[in-house]
Amino acid sequence: MKVAVAYPSSPSIANLSLSFKLIQSRLEEAGFDVDGISMNGVPPKSHKRGAPLSAFDAVIFTLHYELDYINMVKMLAYSKVPAKSSRRSSPFVVVGGPPVMANPEPIADFVDVVTLGDLEAVLPSLIDGLTEGPESLSEVDGFYAPSLGKREVRRVYVRDIRDSPFVVSRVDASLFGSDVMVEAMRGCPHGCLFCLESYMNKPPRFGDLSNAAALVKASGARRVALIGLSVGDHPLLRGFVKELMDAGISVSYPSLRVDTLDCGLIEMIAKSGQRTLTVAPESSERLRRALGKGFSDSDLLEVAKCSFESGMRRIKLYFMVGLPGELDHDLKQVRELSLSVSSLGPVYISVNPWIPKPHTPLQWFPMQRPDELRRRIGVVVKGFGDSSYYDPIHASVQALLSLGDRDVSSFIVDAARVGKDRLDKGDYRRLINSHSDLLEKYVYAARRPGDPLPWSHIKVNDEELLRRLYEQYVEDIQSQQVQLGLE
Ligand code: SF4
Structure with missing residues (x-):
């Protein structure tokens, strides 16, 4: 059977994806x-043989970003394969990846x-299914066949990643700028209320770092990239x-949580060659606390001080704007915090709509409209050079x-028809x-707990817990x- 593993973005981005490479090799x-x-x-055209998608019996799309849904449809249409x-x-088209796992209905x-x-x-089930006939996959745990209707389906996961083949993965140094990737953890113990990665990857699991250093050394790698939400x-x-x-x-290192850092660890990070420290305060201190990030502005300033003293x-x-309950008071506090950190050393701020x-x-909660988001971004970044x-x-x-829900497919089709790369x-x-x-x-539009949601049939978390956390946030x-x- 001929199988294509497809990444609906440029080849350079595709080659940065560990899952794109791992699925092919498995x-x-x-x-x-x-x-x-x-x-x-x-x-x-496929990378090795130059074959179009229509030459394959099955295509596995790995999707990491919602806007890639449009590219997936374009790839099918450009290949004269009915989308x-x-x-x-x-x-036969199989898809996977964090956004589709959370809500597959738009595609x-x-x-x-x-x-x-x-x-x-x-x-393992995918390999069996492709061998026996991919149609059999619709009945297997962890697989969802949309044409059969919205049946209840549960996410499947490994309880222990210590033996995972992904804990230490050799990668192409010219692409990643590192010889080896080490998955230090999957999921995150903190559960900040906005964080899809954390809620889609419960329970948090740690990789086996006791053994990983020996494996890295034996591999001859000179550089290591740590992977994990809160290493x-x-x-x-x-x-x-x-x-x-x-x-x-x-x-x-990836982005680090401020309350896991102290001067000793920061010094160690600086000594191991890193020159930029990335942290995500997200918002003002009061919203940050309500969201589940318990550190204060002064904790962040202490981390910044240690960082610059250590040679960073x-x-x-990283900040978000448009969070539920956010007021201009919060935006001004974010701005003041950024200015305070920048008084200690060079700072870059990245502001993203929630x-x-x-x-x-x-x-x-509903999302803010673009004009209002633009105004809020302006309050934070105005006059801030590096942002x-x-x-x-x-x-x-x-x-x-x-x-x-499924009616969003009309948007995707129209976007794919625009005819631009x-x-x-x-x-x-x-x-x-x-x-x-x-x-x-x-x-x-605001939704209310109890409303049917497009993704209600995808069972991932304890829904009662989500509801309690939502109510707690509103109350806080x-x-x-x-x-x-501030009323
Ligand atoms: S600490 Fe970071 S990764 Fe963990 S839940 Fe919060 S935002 Fe997500």
């Missing part, structure tokens, strides 16, 4: 005739099967990093593709205007406003 080991394919032309599954006899019309779970948990929480992190540093191996050249701060995500306790923001129009489209802000604005009914219904925000006289 299927090859299982004896399939496999090739990777990405958006490298019209029609797209709608009801009109297609071949190839339900285009796909035959959706995988819902950790790669290690779904791959500072790993109890063995310091010993692991020290062992690598003693062996002259440099380590790079820059601190990157997008409601399925399966999180904030899933019932960037995620465009509110793009964010609104992302929200629609994240929160919508990359849609720009003007294209998205026109699409939003011509599909304003969908935006009103799924993005700007209201009581803070009363206390601060």
Whole structure:
């Protein structure tokens, strides 16, 4: 059987994806005739053999970002393969990845099967299914066949990642700038209320760092990239990093949670070669606390001070605007905090619209409209030299593709028909205007606990817990406003 593993973005981005590479190598080991394919032309051609999508019996799309749904449909259309599954006899289309796991309905019309779970948990069944006939997958745990209707389906996951083949993965150094990736953890123990990654990856699991340093050293790698949502929480992190540093191996870190950092760890991070520390205060201190990030502004300033004293050249701060209950008071506090940090050393701030995500306790709140988001971003970044923001129009489209139901397929088809490799802000604005009914219904309308949601049949979390956390957030925000006289 010929299988294409497809990443609906440019080849350079596809090659940065660990899952894109791992799925190919696992299927090859299982004896399939496999090739990777990405958006490298019209029609797209597979990387090794130059074959179009129509030459394969099955295509597995790995989707990491909602806007890639549009590219997936483009790849099918450019290959003269009917995008709608009801009109297609071949190839069989399988999709997986964090956003589709949370809510597959916006792309339900285009796909035959959706995988819902950790790669290690779904791959054996996927391999069996492809061998026996992919139609059999619709009955298997962790697989969802949208054409059979909205049946209840549970995410499948591995309970322990210590033996995961992904804990230490050799990668192409020229692509990643590191020789080896180490998955230090999956999921996150903190559960900040907006965080899709945390709520889609419960329970939090730690990789086996006691063994990983020896594996890295044996591999001959000189650089290591740590992967994980909050690696500072790993109890063995310091010993692991020290062992690598003693062996002259440099380590790079993802964003770190402020309350997992102290001056000793920051010094260690600086000594291991990292020159920029990235942290995400998200919002003002009061909203941050209500969201589940318990550190204060002064904790952040202490971390910044230690960072610059340890030789870090820059601190990157990530913020969100448009959070439920946010007031201009919060935006001004964010701005003041950024200025305070910048008085200690160079600071870069990145400001992103908050997008409601399925399966999180904030899933019932509406998103702010683009004009209001733009105004709020302006309050934070005005006059701040080193800053960037995620465009509110793009964010609104992302929200629609994240929160919508099957009728959102009309938006995806129209977006795919625009006929450009990359849609720009003007294209998205026109699409939003011509599909304003969908935006009103799924993005700007408040939902209430108990309302049926497009993703209600995808069982991921304890729904009662989400509801309690939502109610607690509403209560916290209201009581803070009363206390601060902000009503
Ligand atoms: S600490 Fe970071 S990764 Fe963990 S739940 Fe909060 S936002 Fe998500």
